Amino acid sequence: MSIHTHTHIYKLASKLHVQSGYTVIFFKYLICKNTIYTFIVPFLISMLILCQPHLLLVSVEIFLQALEDGLKRADADPSVKAVMICGENGKFSAGADIKGFSSPKRRGIALGPIVSLIERSEKPVVAAIEGVALGGGLEVALGCHYRIAHVKARMGLPEVTIGLLPGAEGTQRLPRLVGVPAALDMITTGKVLCLVIPPKGVKICSLPDVDALFCNSIFLPPGQPLGPRRLSLKPVPKLPNMEAFLSEALVKVKKQAHGCLAPELCFQAVKAATEQPFADGVRREQELFNVLLTSGQAQALQYAFFAERAVQKWTTPSGASWKSASPQPIHKAAVIGLGTMGRGIVTSLVKAKIPVVALEQDLEYLNMGRKAVMFLLEREAMKMEQGAQTLDFHNPARLQFTVDFDVLRDVDLVIEAVFENMALKKEIFHKLSRICKPGAFLCTNTSALNINEIASATSRPQQVIGTHFFSPAHVMKLLEIIYGHHTSPTTIATAMQLAKVLKKVGVVVGNCFGFAGNRMMFPYAQQAVFLLEEGSRPEAVDQVIEDFGFRIGPFRMSDLAGLDVGWRSRKGQGLTGPSLPPGTPARQRHGHRYSPLPDLLCENGRFGQKTGKGWYQYEKAGGRTAKPDPWLHSFLSQYRDTHRIKTRFIDQEEILERCLFSLINEGFDILAEGIASGPEHLDVIYINGYGWPKHRGGPMFYASTVGLSRILAKLQKYSEAHPDVPGLQPSAFLKKLVAMGNPPLKEWMSYLSRPNNKL
Numbered sequence: 001m002s003i004h005t006h007t008h009i010y011k012l013a014s015k016l017h018v019q020s021g022y023t024v025i026f027f028k029y030l031i032c033k034n035t036i037y038t039f040i041v042p043f044l045i046s047m048l049i050l051c052q053p054h055l056l057l058v059s060v061e062i063f064l065q066a067l068e069d070g071l072k073r074a075d076a077d078p079s080v081k082a083v084m085i086c087g088e089n090g091k092f093s094a095g096a097d098i099k100g101f102s103s104p105k106r107r108g109i110a111l112g113p114i115v116s117l118i119e120r121s122e123k124p125v126v127a128a129i130e131g132v133a134l135g136g137g138l139e140v141a142l143g144c145h146y147r148i149a150h151v152k153a154r155m156g157l158p159e160v161t162i163g164l165l166p167g168a169e170g171t172q173r174l175p176r177l178v179g180v181p182a183a184l185d186m187i188t189t190g191k192v193l194c195l196v197i198p199p200k201g202v203k204i205c206s207l208p209d210v211d212a213l214f215c216n217s218i219f220l221p222p223g224q225p226l227g228p229r230r231l232s233l234k235p236v237p238k239l240p241n242m243e244a245f246l247s248e249a250l251v252k253v254k255k256q257a258h259g260c261l262a263p264e265l266c267f268q269a270v271k272a273a274t275e276q277p278f279a280d281g282v283r284r285e286q287e288l289f290n291v292l293l294t295s296g297q298a299q300a301l302q303y304a305f306f307a308e309r310a311v312q313k314w315t316t317p318s319g320a321s322w323k324s325a326s327p328q329p330i331h332k333a334a335v336i337g338l339g340t341m342g343r344g345i346v347t348s349l350v351k352a353k354i355p356v357v358a359l360e361q362d363l364e365y366l367n368m369g370r371k372a373v374m375f376l377l378e379r380e381a382m383k384m385e386q387g388a389q390t391l392d393f394h395n396p397a398r399l400q401f402t403v404d405f406d407v408l409r410d411v412d413l414v415i416e417a418v419f420e421n422m423a424l425k426k427e428i429f430h431k432l433s434r435i436c437k438p439g440a441f442l443c444t445n446t447s448a449l450n451i452n453e454i455a456s457a458t459s460r461p462q463q464v465i466g467t468h469f470f471s472p473a474h475v476m477k478l479l480e481i482i483y484g485h486h487t488s489p490t491t492i493a494t495a496m497q498l499a500k501v502l503k504k505v506g507v508v509v510g511n512c513f514g515f516a517g518n519r520m521m522f523p524y525a526q527q528a529v530f531l532l533e534e535g536s537r538p539e540a541v542d543q544v545i546e547d548f549g550f551r552i553g554p555f556r557m558s559d560l561a562g563l564d565v566g567w568r569s570r571k572g573q574g575l576t577g578p579s580l581p582p583g584t585p586a587r588q589r590h591g592h593r594y595s596p597l598p599d600l601l602c603e604n605g606r607f608g609q610k611t612g613k614g615w616y617q618y619e620k621a622g623g624r625t626a627k628p629d630p631w632l633h634s635f636l637s638q639y640r641d642t643h644r645i646k647t648r649f650i651d652q653e654e655i656l657e658r659c660l661f662s663l664i665n666e667g668f669d670i671l672a673e674g675i676a677s678g679p680e681h682l683d684v685i686y687i688n689g690y691g692w693p694k695h696r697g698g699p700m701f702y703a704s705t706v707g708l709s710r711i712l713a714k715l716q717k718y719s720e721a722h723p724d725v726p727g728l729q730p731s732a733f734l735k736k737l738v739a740m741g742n743p744p745l746k747e748w749m750s751y752l753s754r755p756n757n758k759l
């Protein structure tokens with residue numbers, strides 16, 4: 001295991017230097033409504049241990065040993081009056097190297113005893129925090145007697161986000177410092193706190209300034225006792241209603257966890273701090289840490305951490321990549337269409353402080369759209385600390401509404417977000433290509449349509465790209481970025497940069513129907529409906545999927561999104577509606593099994609939440625509380641009678657496997673075709689766009705944990721039972737990987753001889 005010092009920014013100590021004759025200021029930090037305020041208090045330090053980064057990656061053994069030796073030396077040297085621990089180049093510590101947690105060598109290394117040693121020091125120890133102090137870094141600071149924090153420092157215990165808990169006594173010290181509510185909030189969510197507004201009178205200085213201040217001899221009265229500064233000796237601040245507070249907090253933590261273990265175990269560790277003496281609490285923390293370390297969820301979450309960063313380094317099969325392509329700056333953007341998606345996209349751009357022109361086809365739609373966007377922005381502004389003033393969305397230079405295409409002449413990028421209708425999209429792109437300046441990028445927010453065909457309507461196909469947002473677009477983190485045949489690397493790089501500016505995760509994929517995300521969703525949704533035909537109910541299927549950890553099951557999701565969306569798309573594809581050739585069998589299309597159930601619901605006016613009825617019934621049109629609907633149950637049994645389908649009991653295992661394994665199976669085809677350049681891409685898409693539980697690492701990671709041979713065997717079994725369902729027929733790539741002995745996920749792509757993008 002090594003300490004993380006990966007980039008030049010996150011450096012830690014590899015060597016400890018002892019210098020004498022310095023004076024230091026000290027800041028004490030308190031947490032108040034998620035904000036840390038700093039106060040400067042003069043303090044004498046006549047000995048400085050300065051951590052210097054001579055290596056990029058420092059072995060934790062070396063680091064901890066050096067820290068221990070330095071502390072012991074400082075304690076033994078009578079000329080040393082105090083000790084300071086800091087990072088260099090303006091960064092304290094991002095904590096441990098996360099990769100080290102999966103290494104067996106990691107076990108047995110303990111930061112906790114070193115933190116205790118720091119705390120026991122007979123001489124004052126100060127943590128001087130600049131930049132980030134995360135995880136183990138902050139735990140080291142908690143062991144110190146004083147903490148100096150730069151006003152722009154960011155501090156947190158993000159272990160929960162990688163499936164762990166702060167295991168170096170952090171769960172026991174933090175509540176003693178900041179109280180139980182603030183500590184629970186930080187430890188169970190992993191949120192990182194920033195010093196947003198410097199309190200009056202606080203001088204903002206960088207570490208060299210701090211050094212200078214040492215030399216300016218600001219003295220702390222000698223003989224100040226250290227006992228009260230040792231957090232382990234302090235009691236946890238009492239709450240009048242601790243028990244009630246804790247039981248309410250547990251309910252909240254469980255509700256938000258969706259099956260993820262770490263938040264609840266973090267809670268248990270903090271609770272132990274409120275009930276037990278420090279040493280017992282530390283033992284409890286260690287027990288809980290070990291449960292998490294071996295849970296499997298920690299590995300999945302750590303994989304997801306790196307997968308999210310890996311997808312930033314995009315490549316395409318033609319050799320274009322992030323290394324050689326530079327993004328163009330976007331000073332002004334436009335959004336066409338102010339339906340649900342367009343409204344969210346405008347909101348997202350305004351939040352990112354990109355001036356936007358919002359365009360609709362006529363004044364009636366424009367006014368409706370304007371109202372809705374303003375409503376969203378007001379709500380967002382209320383959530384933001386500095387409020388509406390920062391967003392400044394009433395300023396026409398920031399947000400302009402128009403029906404006039406000519407206003408788009410000077411924008412750098414347009415995002416089209418109109419209905420999924422190819423003819424309409426082509427007409428708009430043709431117009432844009434005539435009106436927009438030559439350098440402008442033209443993006444389409446389609447969720448399935450062919451990017452090449454849309455680009456063919458323009459004179460600049462190299463600047464056309466798919467930017468698939470997810471609803472609600474100002475909330476969902478995913479931006480699927482789809483390059484076409486002619487899309488230039490600069491256009492891809494610009495779309496990726498846009499994702500970053502919008503605080504989204506951009507994932508670059510190739511062009512095919514449904515791209516990566518929706519293409520994998522089709523077989524999943526299809527299986528869910530087939531399960532209803534065969535005997536299941538929406539609530540049974542949703543329950544299994546939600547128990548797995550999805551935020552929302554397929555039927556509740558379909559009711560939320562609106563059944564009419566898919567209906568329109570199926571009509572467009574000629575699968576239902578007037579263009580369906582007469583005599584087409586009800587449950588078959590192109591020789592494959594088809595379920596007309598969703599079409600029948602739409603024909604009955606059941607579009608989901610918006611009509612108050614869909615797969616469930618709701619209290620009213622627009623209602624949100626789904627209740628099982630007896631009408632639907634009898635409709636399903638009539639349907640089965642009509643089509644002579646024998647109702648059978650379908651167990652949870654079959655529901656889960658048929659839905660998830662068919663989705664994963666499609667993922668293998670997508671990889672084999674070069675539509676996505678690695679399994680991480682599909683996992684990041686599913687975690688950030690489709691509510692796949694992060695603690696299961698995404699569908700492809702999950703497949704690797706289930707075992708590819710098992711997935712293959714199950715798909716073979718189900719496809720034998722349903723030979724007319726192509727989605728259940730095992731992918732050739734999956735079969736190949738099983739034949740190659742089930743290699744680890746990171747090696748999968750090396751088994752593809754030549755990625756071939758089907759553009």
Ligand SMILES: CCCCCCCC/C=C\C=C\CC(=O)SCCNC(=O)CCNC(=O)[C@H](O)C(C)(C)COP(=O)(O)OP(=O)(O)OC[C@H]1O[C@@H](n2cnc3c(N)ncnc32)[C@H](O)[C@@H]1OP(=O)(O)O
Pocket residue numbers: 003004006007010012013051060085086087092093094095096097098099111132134135136137138140158159162166167168306309310
């Ligand atoms: C002087 C102080 C002494 C401190 C002693 C510490 C001793 C530690 C011993 C035990 C501790 C155990 C508990 C832990 O510490 S668990 C780890 C807790 N830390 C985290 O979870 C931090 C995770 N990282 C982040 O939140 C961010 O990366 C951040 C540091 C905020 C920087 O964000 P950003 O600027 O956006 O940059 P990136 O996220 O893209 O990261 C840049 C590259 O660095 C890699 N990285 C970042 N953090 C880690 C890490 N902790 N371990 C390994 N690698 C990390 C990241 O993958 C990027 O890599 P690449 O460029 O290859 O993509």
